[in-house]
Amino acid sequence: MAPPLAGRAENAIQARLLRLLRDEGSLSRVDITERLAVSRTTVAAEVVRLVELGLVRDAGPAASRGGRRSTMVDLSPDLRFVGVAVGATSLEVAVTDARLEVCDRRSEPVDVRRGPEEVLARVLQLTRELMDGQGGGRPSGVGVGVPGPVDFHAGVPVSPPIMPGWDAYPVRDAVVRELGCPVVLDNDVNLMALGEQQGGVARGARDFLFVKIGTGIGCGIVVEGDLYRGADGCAGDIGHIRVREDGPHCACGGKGCLEAVFGGAALARDALAAARSGRSPALADVLARTGTVTAADVGRAASAGDAVAMAMVQQGGRDLGVVLAHLVSFFNPRLLVIGGRVSQLGHALLAEVRGVVYRRSLPLATGNMPVVLSELGGLAGITGAVRLVSDQVFSPR
Amino acid sequence: MAPPLAGRAENAIQARLLRLLRDEGSLSRVDITERLAVSRTTVAAEVVRLVELGLVRDAGPAASRGGRRSTMVDLSPDLRFVGVAVGATSLEVAVTDARLEVCDRRSEPVDVRRGPEEVLARVLQLTRELMDGQGGGRPSGVGVGVPGPVDFHAGVPVSPPIMPGWDAYPVRDAVVRELGCPVVLDNDVNLMALGEQQGGVARGARDFLFVKIGTGIGCGIVVEGDLYRGADGCAGDIGHIRVREDGPHCACGGKGCLEAVFGGAALARDALAAARSGRSPALADVLARTGTVTAADVGRAASAGDAVAMAMVQQGGRDLGVVLAHLVSFFNPRLLVIGGRVSQLGHALLAEVRGVVYRRSLPLATGNMPVVLSELGGLAGITGAVRLVSDQVFSPR
Numbered sequence: 001m002a003p004p005l006a007g008r009a010e011n012a013i014q015a016r017l018l019r020l021l022r023d024e025g026s027l028s029r030v031d032i033t034e035r036l037a038v039s040r041t042t043v044a045a046e047v048v049r050l051v052e053l054g055l056v057r058d059a060g061p062a063a064s065r066g067g068r069r070s071t072m073v074d075l076s077p078d079l080r081f082v083g084v085a086v087g088a089t090s091l092e093v094a095v096t097d098a099r100l101e102v103c104d105r106r107s108e109p110v111d112v113r114r115g116p117e118e119v120l121a122r123v124l125q126l127t128r129e130l131m132d133g134q135g136g137g138r139p140s141g142v143g144v145g146v147p148g149p150v151d152f153h154a155g156v157p158v159s160p161p162i163m164p165g166w167d168a169y170p171v172r173d174a175v176v177r178e179l180g181c182p183v184v185l186d187n188d189v190n191l192m193a194l195g196e197q198q199g200g201v202a203r204g205a206r207d208f209l210f211v212k213i214g215t216g217i218g219c220g221i222v223v224e225g226d227l228y229r230g231a232d233g234c235a236g237d238i239g240h241i242r243v244r245e246d247g248p249h250c251a252c253g254g255k256g257c258l259e260a261v262f263g264g265a266a267l268a269r270d271a272l273a274a275a276r277s278g279r280s281p282a283l284a285d286v287l288a289r290t291g292t293v294t295a296a297d298v299g300r301a302a303s304a305g306d307a308v309a310m311a312m313v314q315q316g317g318r319d320l321g322v323v324l325a326h327l328v329s330f331f332n333p334r335l336l337v338i339g340g341r342v343s344q345l346g347h348a349l350l351a352e353v354r355g356v357v358y359r360r361s362l363p364l365a366t367g368n369m370p371v372v373l374s375e376l377g378g379l380a381g382i383t384g385a386v387r388l389v390s391d392q393v394f395s396p397r
Numbered sequence: 398m399a400p401p402l403a404g405r406a407e408n409a410i411q412a413r414l415l416r417l418l419r420d421e422g423s424l425s426r427v428d429i430t431e432r433l434a435v436s437r438t439t440v441a442a443e444v445v446r447l448v449e450l451g452l453v454r455d456a457g458p459a460a461s462r463g464g465r466r467s468t469m470v471d472l473s474p475d476l477r478f479v480g481v482a483v484g485a486t487s488l489e490v491a492v493t494d495a496r497l498e499v500c501d502r503r504s505e506p507v508d509v510r511r512g513p514e515e516v517l518a519r520v521l522q523l524t525r526e527l528m529d530g531q532g533g534g535r536p537s538g539v540g541v542g543v544p545g546p547v548d549f550h551a552g553v554p555v556s557p558p559i560m561p562g563w564d565a566y567p568v569r570d571a572v573v574r575e576l577g578c579p580v581v582l583d584n585d586v587n588l589m590a591l592g593e594q595q596g597g598v599a600r601g602a603r604d605f606l607f608v609k610i611g612t613g614i615g616c617g618i619v620v621e622g623d624l625y626r627g628a629d630g631c632a633g634d635i636g637h638i639r640v641r642e643d644g645p646h647c648a649c650g651g652k653g654c655l656e657a658v659f660g661g662a663a664l665a666r667d668a669l670a671a672a673r674s675g676r677s678p679a680l681a682d683v684l685a686r687t688g689t690v691t692a693a694d695v696g697r698a699a700s701a702g703d704a705v706a707m708a709m710v711q712q713g714g715r716d717l718g719v720v721l722a723h724l725v726s727f728f729n730p731r732l733l734v735i736g737g738r739v740s741q742l743g744h745a746l747l748a749e750v751r752g753v754v755y756r757r758s759l760p761l762a763t764g765n766m767p768v769v770l771s772e773l774g775g776l777a778g779i780t781g782a783v784r785l786v787s788d789q790v791f792s793p794r
Contacts, residue, residue: 207628219727223620230729231604231766237759241723254757326638326723330616332627360651362634369628 007053008182008393013038014046018055018075018394022099026074028062047073055079075099080134081393082127083385084144085188085378086119088112088162088215093126094382095134100198100390102382104130112147115165116174124178138181141393143385144171145188147216149234155185158233161251162216184389188212189236190227191384192374193220196337198387201375209333210374211238211324212340215264219327238327239263243319258323262316264342267295274308282306299345310348317349321356328361328369339374346373404450405579405790410435411443415452415472415791419496420595423471425459444470452476472496477531478790479524480782481541482585482775483516485509485559485612490523491779492531497595497787499779501527509544512562513571521575535578538790540782541568542585544613546631552582555630558648559613581786585609586633587624588781589771590617593734595784598772606730607771608635608721609737612661616724635724636660640716655720659713661739664692671705679703696742707745714746718753725758725766736771743770 009015016036021027027035033043050056059074075098085092089112094105106126110119123144131137148160155172157163172185193210196202202210202222210220217239221228229235239259240252247256248266260266271293275283282301286293301309324336338353354371374380406412413433418424424432430440447453456469472495482489486509491502503523507516520541528534545557552569554560569582590607593599599607599619607617614636618625626632636656637649644653645663657663668690672680679698683690698706721733735750751768771777 221727223625228620231731232729234759235727235729237726237729238723240759241726242719242757252759322639323723326635326720327727329634329638330618330632330724330727332629332632332634334628360639362631362637362649 007055009055009396010049010053011046011396013042014050014055015395017043017046017050019391021056021073021075022390022394025099026059026072028070028072030062030070032073078137079140080131080137081386081390082130082139082142083382083389084123084127084142085191085381085385086110086112086123086144086146087188088147091119091122091126092378092382093123093130094379094386095127095130095139096382096386098140098390100383100386102379104133105382106130112163113165116169116171120171120174123175127179138179141182141184141386141389142175142179143191143387143389144175144183144185145191145381145385146171146185147188147214149237150185150187151233152184152186152229155183157185182389182392184385184392186227186385186388187218187220187236188381189218189220190229191220191388192339192376192380193222193337193384194227194387195376195380195382195384196339196374197222197225197384199376199383200337200380201372202335202337205335207331207333208335208337209324209327209331210337210339210380211320213262213264213320213338213342214340217259217263217320217340221331238323241323243323258319261319262342264295267298267312267316267342268293270312271295271298271301271309274312280306280308282309295342296344302345302348313345313348314352316342316345317352318356320349321353322360324353325357325360328357328366333369336369336371337374338371339377339380404452406452406793407446407450408443408793410439411447411452412792414440414443414447416788418453418470418472419787419791422496423456423469425467425469427459427467429470475534476537477528477534478783478787479527479536479539480779480786481520481524481539482588482778482782483507483509483520483541483543484585485544488516488519488523489775489779490520490527491776491783492524492527492536493779493783495537495787497780497783499776501530502779503527509560510562513566513568517568517571520572524576535576538579538581538783538786539572539576540588540784540786541572541580541582542588542778542782543568543582544585544611546634547582547584548630549581549583549626552580554582579786579789581782581789583624583782583785584615584617584633585778586615586617587626588617588785589736589773589777590619590734590781591624591784592773592777592779592781593736593771594619594622594781596773596780597734597777598769599732599734602732604728604730605732605734606721606724606728607734607736607777608717610659610661610717610735610739611737614656614660614717614737618728635720638720640719655716658716659739661692664695664709664713664739665690667709668692668695668698668706671709677703677705679706692739693741699742699745710742710745711749713739713742714749715753717746718750719757721750721768722754722757725754725763730766733766733768734771735768736774736777 059072062070079098081096083094091110092107094102148163149158157166172183175183189212206225219236219238240257242256244256248260250257250260274280275287286297298309302313456471459467476495478493488507489504491499545560546555554563569580572580586609603622616633616635637654639653641653645657647654647657671677672684683694695706699710
């Protein structure tokens with residue numbers, strides 16, 4: 001791969017300047033001086049250094065504000081970040097510019113249970129294809145999300161229940177070795193939370209929860225603007241909270257876990273039963289036509305007025321709502337965001353969740369707390385991945 | 398009141414130096430230089446300034462480490478902080494030195510429902526008596542805890558359910574006006590959490606939960622060393638999480654709240670019923686002798702082997718354990734501390750809570766998470782109050 005990797009921030013002022021340009025776009029030197037509250041001389045010197053490092057460029061004269069004409073400064077148009085979202089059954093890779101706008105993306109079905117070597121080979125292949133499409137070169141950083149607990153500092157998955165073969169596999173270091181750039185590995189839900197904060201419905205929110213309902217159920221926790229990971233890195237693991245004493249068995253070995261009653265697999269299981277028994281004509285029809293039923297079919301059948309499908313969405317929303325009501329009383333977030341594939345059940349689900357949360361949490365905690373659907377949908381994880389690795393590249397070493 | 402109030406820290410180096418002396422005691426200039434990683438000259442200049450401000454003193458020559466003899470530096474022995482714990486039925490005021498060691502304390506029964514004027518008049522009276530006992534003068538800072546939600550930045554209680562008349566009363570500013578020193582107001586549970594971190598079982602813990610079981614039930618949340626208060630300042634309000642769908646009515650208007658099944662008042666209510674019906678011989682005996690039964694009587698009767706009292710402790714521990722298991726899965730704390738008056742039910746309660754939490758939370762989250770009783774007991778709130786106000790005095794303005 002041809003041109004050399006651009007450098008990283010060398011000091012705190014450079015870091016603040018790079019993040020400012022990332023989040024707000026090109027700025028004049030005068031504006032930068034004001035925003036960073038440092039001297040013109042300091043800004044001039046740091047910009048020279050960042051140009052040398054290949055991280056920023058001069059971008060022509062600024063519109064006059066009177067006095068000496070200022071010049072605009074911008075992030076280098078050559079910088080590229082790569083975001084990777086490994087799911088249970090799909091892989092998505094995107095390349096973005098330094099402002100984290102997606103330039104190009106690829107997705108393909110994958111079975112995460114085939115293990116890290118096979119999945120990471122696909123990640124690297126897609127990354128190389130995407131970078132070639134951008135004119136070659138190495139990415140400035142790669143962020144990778146996986147559907148399971150991660151030791152963030154070590155860059156390895158930790159006993160991920162749905163990822164056999166990945167436990168303690170050095171994912172981060174393997175990608176660093178192949179691509180030779182900074183790499184971060186995190187839990188998919190944490191990255192989705194950061195993604196919504198960077199470019200979605202939680203933009204600017206400092207204390208909020210992002211709840212993912214997909215194959216698994218989990219929660220990303222943002223405290224004072226940063227991810228809270230907990231003492232062992234497994235904060236937010238709400239999928240195994242027991243919501244029904246005599247509920248169905250769960251993959252974790254427990255019974256009646258939230259995930260076992262309302263995760264994607266649980267919904268598909270219940271939908272199949274409703275189709276086979278004929279209780280749901282709409283789901284029976286899907287089964288007859290396609291040979292299977294999925295969580296998404298439940299959503300479609302509910303929207304079309306199927307009573308059994310609607311009852312499944314409502315019961316799931318109530319179970320989820322009870323757990324979230326507890327978390328709202330405990331955590332007093334500014335905002336509750338619901339995302340992940342099952343959240344595509346949409347407004348019927350949201351109405352149910354809101355009803356339970358607002359009824360069962362303290363008025364003081366909910367008076368000013370919107371419960372909203374993810375805005376970025378499938379892009380949340382990718383956006384969070386490039387945000388997290390750009391935070392690292394735009395930090396002093 | 399005679400001698401002038403000592404000053405406050407003027408810059409970040411002074412603040413770090415003052416906290417170091419508070420938490421570790423007197424240190425030599427050489428040690429301070431190493432610990433703060435600043436130059437000898439800087440330490441010398443800041444110590445001179447802090448002596449002028451009346452905050453520190455030179456404390457004689459240090460033991461020789463070879464080379465030039467260093468001198469010891471200590472916090473001024475004249476500094477006094479005051480901690481105030483307003484409870485539902487009791488008031489406690491203590492005066493401490495700058496290392497937060499209690500010099501003297503007073504407590505008396507009080508009915509918080511008599512309103513802020515009457516209760517604060519007693520706070521001020523006891524404070525003046527205690528300061529007079531220390532040779533007079535003004536305290537360097539006063540920390541006040543109350544049993545209800547607080548807007549920390551405004552220094553006022555917010556809709557406190559068991560404190561009629563206190564809503565939005567300017568408690569902090571009223572005390573500032575009378576005593577003329579920095580004052581902080583916070584929720585009692587937050588202060589108990591800080592107290593355990595400062596001088597109790599959570600010393601040095603950065604991510605932990607402190608659960609208070611008293612007249613009310615609440616939770617103090619410490620994230621990366623600091624209190625987490627939530628978006629509206631009501632984080633940790635776990636007393637109104639519903640634990641039984643058809644449980645007893647609660648003061649909050651809800652039904653089956655944790656507080657309504659296991660708070661101090663709930664236990665006393667159930668104990669009275671058990672005594673009157675004769676189901677519990679031990680509690681019936683207490684009722685006959687004293688005319689009443691309390692939560693503490695339940696603990697004593699359970700310890701003495703009364704089956705009904707033991708069942709009450711076990712059921713309460715299970716209800717509490719279910720809520721805490723959810724919070725542990727969500728928050729992944731390093732440590733869970735249980736305090737407050739009802740926690741004096743002791744090890745039978747602790748065994749029950751541990752059983753439920755360890756059984757129902759993720760192994761990853763509990764493998765390394767002790768569940769322990771408060772070490773400071775009644776002193777936790779006072780210790781947290783002086784810690785919090787000393788943090789403020791030992792900060793740059």
